[in-house]
Amino acid sequence: MTGNAITWLNGDLIPAADARIDPADRGLLLADGLFETLLARHGMIINLDRHITRLTEGAAILGIPLPLSATGLRAAASETLAANGLHDADRASLRITLTRGPAGRGLALPATPQPTLIITATQAPPAPQGLSVMTSSVRKVRTSPASALKTLNYTDHVIARREADTAGADEALMLTEQGGIACATIGNVFVMSGKRLLTPPDDGAIRAGITRADVLTLAPDHGLTVDEAPLSIEALRSADDIFLTNSLWGICPVTELDGTRRQTTDATKKLAQALDDAWASLIC
Known part of the structure; x- marks a missing residue:
């Protein structure tokens, strides 16, 4: 990601250089979270609904509440593309990252999780030929x-x-x-x-x-x-x-x-x- 990149973080589009997560976030400390990597071409995010379904199903298995509905996730992903000037790009890569959010030390789950949701977008290079x-x-x-x-x-x-x-x-x-x-x-x-x-x-x-x-x-x-x-x-x-x-x-x-x-x-x-x-x- 470049120094001008924009990140979607918990509902806000902000410069990536200013994006911060809590040092107690379980995604950082315990890898307690999920992610999806997606390809966008000319503003169309390929198989977006299937990626959202997989993220939703994985979150249900782990017991992590999703802070957005499928409709909200679709909109946030498109907003992130546009904010990074990639809405018309031939190839762009998005990543949606969901963590359980911050919690106390140890493995005990927070009684009321406050999940962290991050969406990033960047230019994607051509696929390798071999x-x-x-x-x-x-x-x-x-x-x-x-x-x-x-x-x-x-x-x-x-x-x-x-x-x-x-x-x-x-x-x-x-x-x-x-x-x-x-x-x-x-x-x-x-x-x-x-x-x-x-x-x-x-x-x-x-x-x-x-x-x-x-x-x-x-x-x-x-x-x-x-x-x-x-x-x-x-x-x-x-x-x-x-x-x-x-x-x-x-x-x-x-x-x-x-x-x-x-x-x-x-x-x-x-x-x-x-x-x-x-x-x-x-x-x-």
């Missing part, structure tokens, strides 16, 4: 109740990304407890084998992304058989193609895995174009 990816040693714990939620606790992901940085890779793939592939640090994983599209199941070890769901919906229309099943490292390496998905990139091909160069198939290119077209249709 990514070098390494297999991380980090394992996702399927039985953790937080695994499937988009919480502020990204420690596992940060450690995996640090491993990628050390290895000179763009991204890292995290493993399941059984040693299979779970997800990337900021996206879901797909492999293409012939006309079969395989992705790890939504069994608690992954955060099943909104873009992942879009791809699963589009794939059958392009002659692909979808299979949500455990993905071994061997299956990953022998696949025709690998790609990652998230809400900012859409579909991004993996062009290098653990130091081995890989090609991108026509099937993946066509699916990526179909997803881009589907998102573009929302702008009209």
